[in-house]
Amino acid sequence: xxxxxxxxxxxxxxEGDSTNxxxxxxxxxxxxxxxxxWETAKSPEALFVMTLNGDEKKKGRISAxxxxxxxxxxxxxxxSQPEDSATYLCAISYGGSQGNLIFGKGTKLSVKP
Amino acid sequence: xxxxxxxxxxxxxxxxxxxxxxxxQNLNHDAMYWYRQDPGxxxxxxxxxxxxxxxxxxxxAEGYSVSREKKESFPLTVTSAQKNPTAFYLCAxxxxxxxxxxxxxxxGTRLTVV
Numbered sequence: 001x002x003x004x005x006x007x008x009x010x011x012x013x014x015e016g017d018s019t020n021x022x023x024x025x026x027x028x029x030x031x032x033x034x035x036x037x038w039e040t041a042k043s044p045e046a047l048f049v050m051t052l053n054g055d056e057k058k059k060g061r062i063s064a065x066x067x068x069x070x071x072x073x074x075x076x077x078x079x080s081q082p083e084d085s086a087t088y089l090c091a092i093s094y095g096g097s098q099g100n101l102i103f104g105k106g107t108k109l110s111v112k113p
Numbered sequence: 114x115x116x117x118x119x120x121x122x123x124x125x126x127x128x129x130x131x132x133x134x135x136x137x138q139n140l141n142h143d144a145m146y147w148y149r150q151d152p153g154x155x156x157x158x159x160x161x162x163x164x165x166x167x168x169x170x171x172x173x174a175e176g177y178s179v180s181r182e183k184k185e186s187f188p189l190t191v192t193s194a195q196k197n198p199t200a201f202y203l204c205a206x207x208x209x210x211x212x213x214x215x216x217x218x219x220x221g222t223r224l225t226v227v
Binding site for chain 2: 004031032034036041042043044046049089091093099100101103104105106
């Protein structure tokens with residue numbers, strides 16, 4: 001079973017701080033990397049899907065980069081707000097997985113006002 | 114609006130009883146999935162189905178069963194053979210393939226077995 005590692009496990013920041021987290025994955029047979037935002041009691045919400053080495057995607061104050069050769073992705077949040085508080089999940093799909101995603105354990109972000 | 118509905122949100126059962134968790138989608142997605150989450154763990158795949166009347170075991174299928182009689186529905190039965198059934202269960206569906214796959218998730222069912 002492939003392993004997807006996310007760090008840190010949890011993060012506490014002040015409103016206005018910028019922050020970033022990491023997702024590491026095996027680079028062989030890679031197809032795509034997904035980032036999700038998961039608020040308590042809600043459904044995980046798709047943020048980005050990235051497939052190509054060097055991909056960079058942005059959605060408002062949130063952006064992500066992908067390095068498929070070394071097997072990592074960064075998620076950045078600029079000027080964190082309390083409403084950014086959530087667990088951020090990383091998942092990959094790979095050749096032979098039939099579309100199934102392998103998830104990391106997530107990074108839990110808490111933004112204090 | 115299209116989406117995935119999981120019911121109920123919270124479920125309590127006595128040890129030794131089978132229990133079925135509902136998952137319904139109106140997105141016209143072919144593939145559906147069941148995941149389990151335990152404290153401090155990532156989502157782990159229980160079963161998945163890529164087409165009606167067909168399903169495959171995921172990484173932790175023991176003690177679970179599923180059916181896929183309709184495209185819209187993918188119920189999960191937690192049987193008495195599942196040794197640690199208390200967990201959070203998340204259903205998903207997807208469209209697309211490989212790098213273009215897009216998932217949609219339900220909001221989950223928290224099962225407590227006492």
